[in-house]
Amino acid sequence: MQKKFIIQRFWPEKDKIPYWQIYEIDCQEDWTVLDALEAIRAFDPTLTYRRVCRHGVCGSCAMNINGFNSLACETRIASLPKNIKIRPLPGFPIIRDLVVDLERLYQNYTVIKPYLITSSPPEKEYIQSLEERHLLDGLYECLLCGACTSACPTFWVNENFLGPGIFLQACRFILDSRDKGFNLRKEILRKSDIWRCHGILNCVEACPKGLNPFQAIMHLRKILLFGGKR
Amino acid sequence: MNKHQHEILIIGAGIAGLSAALEACYGGEVAVISKVFPIRSHSVAAQGGTAAALGNMEEDHWEWHFYDTVKGSDFLGDQDAQAIFCYDAIKMAYYLEHLGVPFSRNENGKILQRYFGGHYSQFGQGPPVRRACVAADRIGQAMLHTLFGECLRRQIKFYNEFLVTHLLFHKDGCCGCIAWDLVKGEIHIFHAKLILLATGGYARLFQFSTNSAINTGDGLGMVLNAGLPLEDLEFIQFHPTGLYPWGFLMSEAVRGEGGYLLNQAGERFMERYAPAKMELAPRDVVARAIQMEIELSGNPYVYLDLRHLSEDFIQERLPQVKEMAFKFAGINIKKELIPVAPAAHYTMGGIPVNIDGEVLADGKKEAMPGLFAAGECACISIHGANRLGTNSTMECAVFGHRAGKKMASLVKKTNYLPLPKEQISLALEEINHLFVQPPKVSIAELRQQLQVSMMQNCGILRDQSRLKKQLIIIQDLKEVYKKIGLKGIPRTFNLAFEEVWELRNMLNIAEAVVISALAREESRGAHYRVDFPKRDDKNWLKHTLIWKKEDKLTLDYKPVVITQFPPSERFF
Numbered sequence: 001m002q003k004k005f006i007i008q009r010f011w012p013e014k015d016k017i018p019y020w021q022i023y024e025i026d027c028q029e030d031w032t033v034l035d036a037l038e039a040i041r042a043f044d045p046t047l048t049y050r051r052v053c054r055h056g057v058c059g060s061c062a063m064n065i066n067g068f069n070s071l072a073c074e075t076r077i078a079s080l081p082k083n084i085k086i087r088p089l090p091g092f093p094i095i096r097d098l099v100v101d102l103e104r105l106y107q108n109y110t111v112i113k114p115y116l117i118t119s120s121p122p123e124k125e126y127i128q129s130l131e132e133r134h135l136l137d138g139l140y141e142c143l144l145c146g147a148c149t150s151a152c153p154t155f156w157v158n159e160n161f162l163g164p165g166i167f168l169q170a171c172r173f174i175l176d177s178r179d180k181g182f183n184l185r186k187e188i189l190r191k192s193d194i195w196r197c198h199g200i201l202n203c204v205e206a207c208p209k210g211l212n213p214f215q216a217i218m219h220l221r222k223i224l225l226f227g228g229k230r
Numbered sequence: 231m232n233k234h235q236h237e238i239l240i241i242g243a244g245i246a247g248l249s250a251a252l253e254a255c256y257g258g259e260v261a262v263i264s265k266v267f268p269i270r271s272h273s274v275a276a277q278g279g280t281a282a283a284l285g286n287m288e289e290d291h292w293e294w295h296f297y298d299t300v301k302g303s304d305f306l307g308d309q310d311a312q313a314i315f316c317y318d319a320i321k322m323a324y325y326l327e328h329l330g331v332p333f334s335r336n337e338n339g340k341i342l343q344r345y346f347g348g349h350y351s352q353f354g355q356g357p358p359v360r361r362a363c364v365a366a367d368r369i370g371q372a373m374l375h376t377l378f379g380e381c382l383r384r385q386i387k388f389y390n391e392f393l394v395t396h397l398l399f400h401k402d403g404c405c406g407c408i409a410w411d412l413v414k415g416e417i418h419i420f421h422a423k424l425i426l427l428a429t430g431g432y433a434r435l436f437q438f439s440t441n442s443a444i445n446t447g448d449g450l451g452m453v454l455n456a457g458l459p460l461e462d463l464e465f466i467q468f469h470p471t472g473l474y475p476w477g478f479l480m481s482e483a484v485r486g487e488g489g490y491l492l493n494q495a496g497e498r499f500m501e502r503y504a505p506a507k508m509e510l511a512p513r514d515v516v517a518r519a520i521q522m523e524i525e526l527s528g529n530p531y532v533y534l535d536l537r538h539l540s541e542d543f544i545q546e547r548l549p550q551v552k553e554m555a556f557k558f559a560g561i562n563i564k565k566e567l568i569p570v571a572p573a574a575h576y577t578m579g580g581i582p583v584n585i586d587g588e589v590l591a592d593g594k595k596e597a598m599p600g601l602f603a604a605g606e607c608a609c610i611s612i613h614g615a616n617r618l619g620t621n622s623t624m625e626c627a628v629f630g631h632r633a634g635k636k637m638a639s640l641v642k643k644t645n646y647l648p649l650p651k652e653q654i655s656l657a658l659e660e661i662n663h664l665f666v667q668p669p670k671v672s673i674a675e676l677r678q679q680l681q682v683s684m685m686q687n688c689g690i691l692r693d694q695s696r697l698k699k700q701l702i703i704i705q706d707l708k709e710v711y712k713k714i715g716l717k718g719i720p721r722t723f724n725l726a727f728e729e730v731w732e733l734r735n736m737l738n739i740a741e742a743v744v745i746s747a748l749a750r751e752e753s754r755g756a757h758y759r760v761d762f763p764k765r766d767d768k769n770w771l772k773h774t775l776i777w778k779k780e781d782k783l784t785l786d787y788k789p790v791v792i793t794q795f796p797p798s799e800r801f802f
Contacts, residue, residue, distance in 0.1 A: 011720050011722060012722075013720070013722060014720070030475065030558075030559075032558075038674070041674065041725070041726075042672055042673075042674035042675065043672070045669065045673060045716075045719055045725075045726040046718075046719050046720065046726075048723050048724070048725045048726075049725070050266075050270075051443055052266055052270045052271075052272070052442045052443060052444055053270070053272070053274065053275050053442045053443075054442065054443060054476075054478070055275075055476070055478040055479075055554060055558070056553075056554065056557065057274055057275050057368075057370075057371060057550070058266075058269075058270040058271075058272075058274050058275070058442065059269070059270065060266065060267075060270045074557050074558070076557075076558075095413055095722065095723050096720065096722045096723045097723075099413075099723045101413075102267075106267070109382075110382050113383070114375075114378075114379040114382060115329070115330060115376075115379035115380050115382065115383045116328075116329065116330035118328070121324075121328040123324075124284075124324055124340075125323075125324055125327040125328075125333070125340055125341050126327065126328070127338070127339035127340065128335050128339050129335065129339045130335050130337070130339070132335075132339075133332070133333075133334065133335045136332045140332040140365075140372065140375075141368065141371075143269070143274075143371070144269060173330075176330065176332070178330065179330075
């Protein structure tokens with residue numbers, strides 16, 4: 001299967017602006033975009049990107065493929081047209097080629113205190129009902145790959161906006177029945193520009209794990225407006 | 231040149247490294263160096279569960295877990311370490327739950343536990359017991375993210391995307407390391423009192439593998455180069471069910487929750503190999519059975535069958551498996567069979583350590599001051615010749631924790647040893663040489679030759695002639711490696727540099743693996759010799775040690791610690 005890869009290259013130390021490089025390669029039917037990138041790099045080792053697990057669980061290889069933020073390792077070549085255009089995740093500074101600097105995402109993650117706030121734990125486990133545990137489904141699965149955040153124009157232009165993925169993580173901790181940091185977490189959210197989200201749902205479209213950051217943002221807003229956890 | 235000084239340095243940020251950091255920080259100042267951003271570490275890929283005899287579903291005891299671990303290890307595990315492990319696992323599961331791991335729950339709101347291969351009651355005599363603590367089928371991600379969050383709370387210093395290239399030794403002990411900042415392409419020198427290696431395993435030596443691209447045994451490579459021993463390298467676990475043709479992990483939980491294995495004729499062939507335990511026999515037994523079926527039929531895979539389970543049940547318990555089968559193979563697991571074949575999954579061997587994680591300079595008793603290891607890169611040995619499913623994530627937590635505690639207790643009594651200038655300049659020369667030499671050889675091609683040949687000649691079924699052949703192949707590949715160069719490739723985020731360095735480690739370890747496997751003329755656990763198909767306790771109930779002496783690999787052996795359960799034949 002012949003495919004044409006149009007890949008954005010950029011080395012800030014040398015190049016003034018990014019440029020496109022074209023690779024035409026023969027792909028196997030069952031390849032993913034990551035397989036194709038590896039095949040390209042076998043003959044052009046100057047091309048660079050991040051990859052670790054190869055099967056959609058580590059969140060390293062998020063990039064923009066034909067306009068959609070996706071994980072390269074789980075995007076099948078067969079589902080794409082002949083021309084495949086790959087750019088780094090938009091909205092983050094480029095380090096080189098398809099590698100971006102996610103520092104802002106990671107910094108924002110620490111802002112929401114991504115850990116349980118508790119006092120004295122029981123001797124055995126905390127008792128958490130099935131219903132309480134179900135509240136975490138659709139939240140704890142986030143890999144922090146950056147795909148949703150990178151698709152969010154509010155994140156691009158508003159320096160204080162934490163980003164959809166980070167709000168989803170905030171929601172994961174606020175809804176955990178074991179957490180006792182509710183008031184502190186509310187304070188953090190109040191200062192977070194959460195109201196700047198315009199609900200354009202780019203984040204929902206982008207999430208490779210099918211999670212819904214917008215729903216999490218709405219949930220957090222409800223909490224801020226009306227109090228109560230659920 | 232960038233220089234840093236930290237009291238305690240942890241290399242690797244998977245479950246073992248982060249667990250150690252969280253304890254070590256009570257005793258001194260800690261920094262963690264990781265080749266990738268911590269939550270990308272391979273621990274994230276663990277699926278089925280983590281072992282602890284909590285007894286949340288039915289009666290269970292740590293002693294039963296202990297027996298299963300001993301038997302699972304084909305009696306090659308050290309029973310002192312195995313007992314500590316099974317006992318501590320219970321406390322550790324609660325500790326992790328208190329930190330916030332989103333475990334699934336049972337009807338009573340306690341941690342949900344499920345069946346897994348090799349987990350039985352009544353010292354192997356009773357029915358299976360649910361011992362694997364579950365977070366759907368994402369236990370690794372749940373644990374890793376939680377531990378990382380806790381490290382952020384404790385404000386532990388991280389050097390992310392730094393590849394450690396050399397360990398530095400003073401005559402009195404380990405005193406630092408050299409690391410390459412992948413993002414900027416710069417060299418950093420780290421000076422430390424105590425160093426812990428938590429760098430993971432080496433299952434990427436094989437073409438068909440469940441492992442992340444980064445599992446290249448970097449820590450083992452450095453230890454071997456430093457002239458320190460490695461232990462039991464020949465024991466490499468092949469997970470029975472890697473998704474064909476990629477090798478992606480299809481969790482053992484699939485069988486734990488009731489999935490069947492079928493051959494091309496639609497027969498539940500495990501009836502013939504392990505009539506009592508069927509699909510839930512330990513991994514070495516199931517992987518070998520599948521390999522035999524594959525060789526008999528000539529078809530490169532068998533099938534996992536989940537069609538008899540309900541849609542809701544699959545969504546609740548195995549959502550990730552369902553997603554992966556669909557995304558990669560286009561398979562609806564409710565309606566279709568999943569093609570699977572054994573894939574290199576876990577490496578039981580590693581850096582010999584004692585129960586507190588101290589690296590053993592002679593492989594037996596004498597600790598190397600300043601150097602520790604934990605997790606898959608270490609060999610304590612609790613897995614012996616074969617690891618039980620769910621014991622690895624728990625091992626990382628339990629022994630990472632113990633090593634961290636030990637370092638915390640030692641750090642204030644330990645002084646900084648002077649850095650060895652000569653070692654540093656030699657190391658820098660080695661790195662710079664790569665950037666001077668033009669790129670004549672394809673890194674990817676060389677790596678593939680290694681991985682394909684290891685799969686063929688040192689895989690599930692081994693024999694003398696194939697192993698000997700492999701040794702020659704590796705020596706040839708090492709010659710080719712010398713021609714690798716990186717001239718003209720930008721230093722900024724130079725992925726090629728990382729790969730070259732990984733390949734260097736892989737070639738060294740592969741040679742040691744093959745030599746260890748060639749010497750062991752018996753079949754035990756994951757090491758199966760077609761030419762010596764029986765276990766031989768008289769001659770081989772001992773651990774292999776291998777190290778580099780004057781550039782040659784030399785073997786030695788040490789006895790297995792047996793405290794409670796003498797070796798008996800394994801029936802499943």
